[in-house]
Amino acid sequence: MNIFEQDLLDEGIAKELIAFDENNEYITYCYQDKRRKYTNPEEQIQALAFLKLILQYGYPVERIKLFDSVKMGSSTREADIIVFSDEQCLAPYIVVECKKQDISDLEFKNAVDQAFSYATTELASYAWVTSGLKDEYFQVLKERPRKRSSLPDIPHFGSKEIPEYKYVAGGERENKKYFDLIKIEQDQLTQIFKQAHNALWGGGELNPSTAFDELDKLIFCKIWDEKNTPDGEPYKFQIYAKDKQDDEIINQRLAQRVNELYEEGRKKDPEVFKEDIRLNHAKIRAVVGYLEKINLSETDLDSKGRAFETFMGSFFRGDFGQYFTPREIVKFVVDVLPISNTSFVLDTSCGSGGFLLHALDKVRKQADEKFSIDPNKENTNINLEKFKKHFNYWHSFAEKNLFGIEINEQIARVAKMNMIIHDDGHTNVIVYDGLAPISEESIKQSESEEAKKRKERLNKLAIGKQNKDFKPNHFDFIITNPPFGSTIKQTEKAYLHQYNFGNTESSWLDLKPYRKGKENQSTEVLFIEQAHKFLKDKGILAIVIPDGILTNSSLQTIRDGIEEMYRIIAVISMPQSAFSHTGAGVKSSVLFLQKHCQEQTQKIKFFKEKLQHTLKISQQYESKMRDLEISKKKELKDLNAKYPSQEDKETQLYKDTKAHISTEYKEKVATLQDTMTELYQQEKSRLFETQGLDYEIFMAIAEDIGYDATGKPTGNNELDIIGEKLREFIKGLV
Structure with missing residues (x-):
């Protein structure tokens, strides 16, 4: 109610x-x-x-x-x-x-x-x-x-x-009383979105995905109408009727007004919707019937944001299998970061725009505090100049500093609509592969001819004058939850080998150095490296990752690379149930990283290489490895002398003995390398401290983050307490 x-x-x-x-x-x-x-x-x-x-x-x-x-x-x-x-x-x-x-x-x-x-x-x-x-x-x-x-x-x-119409901006026109639009609560707005969507596809005339796109367009028209109708004028996004008009004429004229609104809006924001409204007159009227009386522009931001996210989230889980970051985690990440109205903020896998919206809301609240404006009150004693400064403070941030990349065109449109509902910022959300090269030339090379034609105009918007800030070494903060469990294959994405994490390099313990391209790599690993390219020095990455990156022994080289590229600020472990209610059950953590300058990265690499070289000499590692290899060859030579004929070599005893020699050799090599690795880690820890390369890492385990595995509220959120302490910790770094 x-x-x-x-x-x-x-x-x-x-x-x-x-x-x-x-x-x-x-x-x-x-x-x-x-x-x-x-x-x-x-x-x-x-x-x-x-x-x-x-x-x-x-x-x-x-x-x-x-x-x-x-x-x-x-x-x-x-x-x-x-x-x-x-x-x-x-x-x-x-x-x-x-x-x-x-x-x-x-x-x-x-x-x-x-x-x-x-x-x-x-x-x-x-x-x-x-x-x-x-x-x-x-x-x-x-x-x-x-x-x-x-x-x-x-x-x-x-x-x-x-009356020819019912709703007039301000509720009065030519000294006659009309109705003005009303603000509603989250539950009702969620229901309206669902009912309007069902009205479009329920009869089977449209599939749910198409219906969602068309509803997006009409919501866009509704908001545009609200923002551009002066007091005393009737809203266009409503049913007009004169005495004894039949429904066909009423619906036709309504559709004409709605399409005019759509075209007016597209002149300002041509990248939001590229296609015309594809609904018949009756369908347009059905949606207008649900939306015409509500005021989306003035409905509480949190309420309409939650309503849109609830409706959109349930739809995309059912239709696309997409899982969006729970609001509690998004809020925690954004709250602990020192984002201001001058910060450049990017989400390289923005989905529906949750991180971007919370960043915008954070800056909006800063504006409220700076200009002493209470969003829950009339603020009638605030002068117009102060309101303008307040608006410019957060709106300039939304328009010029807030950026998102989303590979799925329909989900990107949802993010844009989410930003529109929250008063702009949508022009900096682009449809693009967040892992693809970020120069205009490399974008052209990475796309097929068919894709080039389809995205030609969009790419110009993304890389051209309007979004010139999509460039490397530019962003203060990257906040993201990349897709888990997916892999990028070299046969599908030629850019894979442009990533260090897209290649396999020899270990410092290998006697013969090599570097070769991987056949595939997980997306979450590549997003960590791509963020490094976008961030400016000392910029901060906050990323949700599967725990395997932190714990799997096979990913030690990834952890070594992270150590060289970033200062590890914090690791916050999420409960197993963090994503269960969205349909995903991967154990995850939030990793906070601060980009090293190039000099620091090189210093760390040089230090590690020097230490590795010193240890190999002091421990006579290469000599021991050669001795093991010589010993293995001698045993195999003696074995072959003992079993000279080909018939002898076919016996099970020969095969077992040869396998035993090989296994024993591998075990001795593994033991030697484990010893070297342990010595290296011990010496590295000691010397990191003496060289000023050691630092404190904030670590915490959150077992209850405000909801259980079904999504039901628990009444307790440990992220609130963790967030307070982490916020102070980060303040000391920037």
Whole structure:
């Protein structure tokens, strides 16, 4: 329930129109003294419709009957509400049909038919069908056969005038009262998004993915309309109707206005949507019916953000198998970093834009504090100049400093829409492979001819003048949760060998140095190296990674590379259940890394190479390895002398003895190399401290991060405490 609806109920109680029992289980309509079960979802809608008729439209309670009998042939039905035009309640004027919020679009259409049949039977002039989330009004024409004509609203009491539209910016036009848009809560907004989406694909005319794209376009039109309609002007994103217009004309003109809004918006942001709206007139009207009365621009940012994420997250899990970072983890990462309005921030795998949105929200709150503006109050005493400075403070950050890369075009569009809903920033979200080379020339080389044609315009936007800051050594912060478990194959992505982590190099303990390209490498490993290219010196990477990078012995070379590229700030272990409710169960951690300057990286590499060389000499490593090799060759020579013929070499005893010699040799080599590795680690730790290369690493284990494996809140979030301490730790580094 939104604030507006709660105010209606409170006013209804104060004016003794309704009353509740002490547990709010039952409602009493005082004038008719009728008691009904309020926990029934339809009853809640009926109570609101009853109060709107009296408190908004001005109809006297004496002229309203609830649950009135309607004779339909040989049967008797019950109309939810009937408004009469006379004091004796003999002349029905408006029939109201109330349905629960989660009614399907088909069920809503059936309710319209039902309301029309009641209205024609009762000889009423108007009908109103409402689910709380959606309203439809129509006039019952007197001609025979009886027909209905859609309206934007029912007449107010005492007025015979049919308004051409219902919603006007500011609620008043030419000294006449209209309705303004209302702010709603998260749960209702989530339901509206779901209902609008279902209205597009529920009949099977569109697949869910296409329906999602089209809904995105209409939400874009809705927000554009809200932002560009001056006070006193009617909104375009609503149903207009004049007396006795048929639905085809109404829908056609509505579609024309919506498409005009779409084209106006695309002139400013041509990269947001490249395709036209592909919905028929009736489908556009169905979505407008759900969205027309709500104010997306002024609805609380957190509420509409959560609503969009909830709707979008459930859709993409079902349709794409995509798993988005839980809000608690996103908030933790962003909160601990010293991001300001001058910081350049990038997410190289931005998904729906969760990290970017929280970064924007962080800067917006900084603006609130800096300019003493409370987003929850009117702030009427704040002058216009201060509001402008406040707006420019965070909006400039969104427009010029906040960047995202997402490989999936549809998910990238979701991120852009998410940014639009949160007041811009979307122009810096590009559709691109976050692991591909970042120069314009290398982008062209990495794409097929077909892909080049398809993305030509997008690439110009991504690398050209508008987004000139997509460049190496530029970003202060990279915050990301790259895809886990995927691999990049050299046969599919020619750029793999351009990564150090895309190649295999000889160990310092190998006698013959070599370097060769890997056939494949995991995406999360490559994203760590790609972030290093984007970051400026001392820039910070915060990345969600699978724990295998930290623990698997086979990935020691990756850990060595991280040590050379970055100062390891912190490792925060997440619980096993961190991603379970999203459908992913990989044990993960958040790794915070600070980019070394090139001189520091070279210093570390030189130090390590020098230490390795010193140890090999002092421990006579190469001599010992040669001795082991000589010993192995001698034993094999003696074995071959003992079994000279080919027939002898086919015996099982020969094969077993030869295998034993080989195994024994490998074990001795492994023992020697383990000893060298242990000596190296011990000496490295000691010398790192003396050379000023040693440092403290913040480490913590979070076992409860605010929700359980099903996503249900636990009422406790250890990340809050960890975050406070880590924030102070990072402050000491930057």
